[in-house]
Amino acid sequence: xxxxxxxxxxxxxxxxxxxxxxxxxxxxxxxxxxxxxxxxxxxxxxxxxxxxxxxxxxxxxxxxxxxxxxxxxxxxxxxxxxxxxxxxxxxxxxxxxxxxxxxxxxxxxxxxxxxxxxxxxxxxxxxxxxxxxxxxxxxxxxxxxxxxxxxxxxxxxxxxxxxxxxxxxxxxxxxxxxxxxxxxxxxxxxxxxxxxxxxxxxxxxxxxxxxxxxxxxxxxxxxxxxxxxxxxxxxxxxxxxxxxxxxxxxxxxxxxxxxxxxxxx
Amino acid sequence: xxxxxxxxxxxxxxxxxxxxxxxxxxxxxxxxxxxxxxxxxxxxxxxxxxxxxxxxxxxxxxxxxxxxxxxxxxxxxxxxxxxxxxxxxxxxxxxxxxxxxxxxxxxxxxxxxxxxxxxxxxxxxxxxxxxxxxxxxxxxxxxxxxxxxxxxxxxxxxxxxxxxxxxxxxxxxxxxxxxxxxxxxxxxxxxxxxxxxxxxxxxxxxxxxxxxxxxxxxxxxxxxxxxxxxxxxxxxxxxxxxxxxxxxxxxxxxxxxxxxxxxxxxxxxxxxxxxxxxxxxxxxxxxxxxxxxxxxxxxxxxxxxxxxxxxxxxxxxxxxxxxxxxxxxxxxxxxxxxxxxxxxxxxxxxxxxxxxxxxxxxxxxxxxxxxxxxxxxxxxxxxxxxxxxxxxxxxxxxxxxxxxxxxxxxxxxxxxxxxxxxxxxx
Numbered sequence: 001x002x003x004x005x006x007x008x009x010x011x012x013x014x015x016x017x018x019x020x021x022x023x024x025x026x027x028x029x030x031x032x033x034x035x036x037x038x039x040x041x042x043x044x045x046x047x048x049x050x051x052x053x054x055x056x057x058x059x060x061x062x063x064x065x066x067x068x069x070x071x072x073x074x075x076x077x078x079x080x081x082x083x084x085x086x087x088x089x090x091x092x093x094x095x096x097x098x099x100x101x102x103x104x105x106x107x108x109x110x111x112x113x114x115x116x117x118x119x120x121x122x123x124x125x126x127x128x129x130x131x132x133x134x135x136x137x138x139x140x141x142x143x144x145x146x147x148x149x150x151x152x153x154x155x156x157x158x159x160x161x162x163x164x165x166x167x168x169x170x171x172x173x174x175x176x177x178x179x180x181x182x183x184x185x186x187x188x189x190x191x192x193x194x195x196x197x198x199x200x201x202x203x204x205x206x207x208x209x210x211x212x213x214x215x216x217x218x219x220x221x222x223x224x225x226x227x228x229x230x231x232x233x234x235x236x237x238x239x240x241x242x243x244x245x246x247x248x249x250x251x252x253x254x255x256x257x258x259x260x261x262x263x264x265x
Numbered sequence: 266x267x268x269x270x271x272x273x274x275x276x277x278x279x280x281x282x283x284x285x286x287x288x289x290x291x292x293x294x295x296x297x298x299x300x301x302x303x304x305x306x307x308x309x310x311x312x313x314x315x316x317x318x319x320x321x322x323x324x325x326x327x328x329x330x331x332x333x334x335x336x337x338x339x340x341x342x343x344x345x346x347x348x349x350x351x352x353x354x355x356x357x358x359x360x361x362x363x364x365x366x367x368x369x370x371x372x373x374x375x376x377x378x379x380x381x382x383x384x385x386x387x388x389x390x391x392x393x394x395x396x397x398x399x400x401x402x403x404x405x406x407x408x409x410x411x412x413x414x415x416x417x418x419x420x421x422x423x424x425x426x427x428x429x430x431x432x433x434x435x436x437x438x439x440x441x442x443x444x445x446x447x448x449x450x451x452x453x454x455x456x457x458x459x460x461x462x463x464x465x466x467x468x469x470x471x472x473x474x475x476x477x478x479x480x481x482x483x484x485x486x487x488x489x490x491x492x493x494x495x496x497x498x499x500x501x502x503x504x505x506x507x508x509x510x511x512x513x514x515x516x517x518x519x520x521x522x523x524x525x526x527x528x529x530x531x532x533x534x535x536x537x538x539x540x541x542x543x544x545x546x547x548x549x550x551x552x553x554x555x556x557x558x559x560x561x562x563x564x565x566x567x568x569x570x571x572x573x574x575x576x577x578x579x580x581x582x583x584x585x586x587x588x589x590x591x592x593x594x595x596x597x598x599x600x601x602x603x604x605x606x607x608x609x610x611x612x613x614x615x616x617x618x619x620x621x622x623x624x625x626x627x628x629x630x631x632x633x634x635x636x637x638x639x640x641x642x643x644x645x646x647x648x649x650x651x652x653x654x655x656x657x658x659x660x661x662x663x664x665x666x667x668x669x670x671x672x673x674x675x676x677x678x679x680x681x682x683x684x685x686x687x688x689x690x691x
Contacts, residue, residue, distance in 0.1 A: 048690075057599055057685050085601015085659045096596045096689060101305035112293040113601035119289035158600070 002066075003165055004054060004200050005030040009063035010221075011049055023049050023110030025221045026061070031166065035188075035198040037188065040226075045218045048170055049200040054200060055168045056084040085113045087195070088093035091188065092169035095151040097143040103130060104139040104152045110162050133187060149180035153187060160191050167192055169201040173208055185211055185242040290606060298613040301622075304501050305586065312582045313622035315575035316665060320619075320626035323568035324661035328630060330561035331654035337557060340549030342418040343479075346511055349519035350416060353510045353530065353546040358537045365502060371511055375529045379522070383513040385410035386492045390506040393488050396450055396461040402446070405485065408492040408506075416513045424454040424474035427491055431473070437494045440474040445486035460488070465499050511545065519544065569664065576619070576668040583615060583676040594680055595688020611680045615673025616666055623665025627658050 023046040031037060031054070041047045052058035053065060065072045066084060075083065075227055089110075089253040093161065097106050104126055111122035133153040143151055145256060152172060159167055172188060173181030192199040194235055203209050208229055217226045302309050338348075346352075355363045355371070369386070376384060388408040395404045413419070414426030422443060431438045439460055441449075449472075452458035460470045476489070495502075502508065514522050528543040534540065594607055602610075631653050633639055 052686050055599070057689075078413075078605065081598070081601055081603035081606075084599070090599050092596075092689065096592065098596065100594055101300070105300065109597065110600040112297060113597075113603075113606065115289045119293065162601070 001033045002030050003035070003068070005066045005075075005201055006050075006054065006060075007064045007066065009053060009060040009065065011046070012052065012061050018115060022221055025051075026058070027221075027223045029054075029216070031198050031200060033165065033198060034193075034196050035200075036192070036211075037198075037200045037216065038209035039200065039202050039216045039218055039223070040204065040206065040209050041202075041218035043204075044051045046221050047218050050218060050223070051168050051200065051202055054092060055088045055166075056080050064227045069162070073228055082113075082243050085110065085163060088163050089162065089164035089167045091152070091155050091159045091167065091169040091175040095143070095148075095155045095175070097151055098153055098156075102140045103135060103146065103157075106143070106154055107161050109159045110158060113221050126157075129161045130154070131159045132191065135227070147180075148176050149184055152176060152184045156184070156188055156191065160195060160197070163195055163197075165197055167197050167199045169199065171202055171204065172257060173203065173205060178207075181205070181208065195215055275653045279560065280568065283435055290609075294606065294609045294613050295617065297610045298451070298617045301610070301614050302618055304547055306367075307588060308582060309618050312579045313618055315578050316572070316619050316622040316668065317626040317629070318398045319568065319572035319575040319668075320623040320661045320665045321630050322571055322626075323664055324627050324630045325566065325633075326568045326659050327561060327566040327657035327660050328634065328654050329565065329626040330557065331657055333361050333560065334557045337417055338547055340479075344417075345545040345547055346416050346686070347418060347513060348548045349514050349516040349544060350546040351514060351519065351523055351542055353512070353526070353540065353542050354507070355540050357536055358539060361537075362504060363508075363538065365496075365508060368508075372530065375526070376512070378529075379512075379513065379526065381512045383412040383416050384510065385413040385416060386508055388492060388495075388502060388506050388508045389414065391495065391503060393466055393490070393497050394463045395445075395488065396463060401463050402486070406487050406490055408495045408502075410492055412490075412513075413511075416511060419476060421474040421478045424472070426474050426476075432491050434471065436471040438473045438491070439470045439475060440489040441472055441474050442483070442485060442487040443478045444484045445488065446472075446475045448486055448557055478507075509545075516548065551604050565660075572668050573671075576672040579615060579619070579668075579672040580675050583611075583672065584679065585680050586678045587611075589682075591688045594683045595685045597688060598683070598685040607683075608677045608681050611677040612670065615676070616669035619665045619672065620662070620668030623662055626665070626675050627661045630661075631658065 006029045009027045010022070010025060012020045015021055028051065029037075039047055039050065049058060052115045053060050056065070056067065059065075059073070067087070072080060086096065094102050097103075101109070104123070107126040107130055108122045111118055111125060114122070116129060119225075127136075127139060133156055135150060135153055135157070138146060138150060141150075143154070146154065152175075156172075158232050159169075168190070169188060173184060176184060188199065188201075189211055197218075199212070201208060201212060206228060208216055215228050216223050218224075305647075355368050357363055386409065387404075391406045392403040393406045393409055394401050409427070411427040411429045411431055414428075419426050421440065423441070423446070426440055427438065436459070441460070449458060449460070454472065454475070458472045460472060462468060462470060470490075476487075478484075523542050523544070527540055530540045530542070594602075597607060598604070632654055
């Protein structure tokens, strides 16, 4: 079942000198329920803009974004905000934790915009989520007292605490060293799989991308499905990958589920 | 996988959510505002000191106005009687003196039906020959009935005022002014000082109470004597003495009672006698209330300007802080906070802050009003120190909420304009 889809989406901005800068052009992408997608691309290729459009933070200049079963341009901004809050979780490169708030308060924040039992039980839910990411002992720590890896784990807990169906991660390991990045990505994978959420990751790092089932490259505003095998071969920084990962990433949607399970088994 | 109701993206779920009245958004906004204040303690604290001081000033001014009103009322009560006092006077069209005894009997007959709780005759203009060390002096006297003390809220600095039964005392009782008390050497009343009078009033009179001066300027020696005691000695009032009979009636009934009473009193009187019934208390004199209102308005306006200045400081600080909070707002927006919600939270932040500051200011004034230093100076001369005026506290609170909303509006509008995608990159 399709959770969100972009149909012929284009985005351009008007520059101060009255010229138009085309950031994205004619992008079509379907994100399935529980899907796991990686998008690689150079800086400035429009990855973040794509993610913002998918996460209902930005609107395309052309084309259509369908979320659930509704075209988002038909929704009012308030509804859009509520839909985003209930369905989308963001993980940012710079963590973007609220300064001066404890880990627990940071994770509670999205629940403050929920209603019903999620709102009233927000402290308990946030505590459970922090325990799940292994930070049960740092509930009252402020972000500046946490290491980078811990901060990103708090950010993951925050992104997942409302049980979103779509997690959007913008360079989640960009500010972390390789080992910490790997453990953070494992955690993100695990928790996303547990909650059945679809995960869309933007990254420079082919190893991070290799964890996904489907891979795309964004280049000059156009989105192309790619095989990571070729990408690794082209990369001068390529490190030897576990063979199963490389074979699995070569296959696209059809065998994705078995590949995913295989990786976690 | 997706249940139409539990699936939050489905239209059914959205309708479901909208249909239910939820306290979560408001509760969430207040919780968010409070946590924001907690995080920026110092910044908020500094800006709020001004607000607290201004609210304290505003509340104090209103409270002083209220106390001033009480003071004025007490002063007016001493001269005109409490609310509502009716004065009844009789005169003749021929200019001949009114027969006092006949008038009293007539009044008593009529008053029987009305069952007044307090009545008194008041005669001003009489004089009493009092023997003092420098010789016999004719001192002004006020002739009253025992109820006069209660009706005019009289307070003695020594002894007591007349009470019912004083007319039975063997030695007739008098109450004297403080100036006269000074002239007889301020003998403590426990030693039973007396006044000696000559002429028709020859005899010794027991001083049972001393009335305080109205102010430092008040140096008139005066004597209060019971009307009956005076009348027993001379049998008639002098020609230049004017008698008014006062009755104390419930204020809500006064407009109804006065004409009825006047009509009843006029019935059965000789045609050349006229009766007038007028209110004598302060409430019938709009001038007092107006003067007090002007005082409150002027000083209240000054305090309000001070409050606005404090609010301006808060706006300034909040606006500067808003620049640092753009990223935070972006993050909150990306996690589902609607722009309306952000607006409310930022607005409430100011409101919650100024309300807390206002409460502190009000508390300071309420506590200060209980300090002996204040009560002895500000309230000197007030008999019944009223409880702290609730209206002043309420006005202070409302003003602090108002200034908070005003100060929060600009930052909230700024927050509304934050573009999420720029904010999270910022």
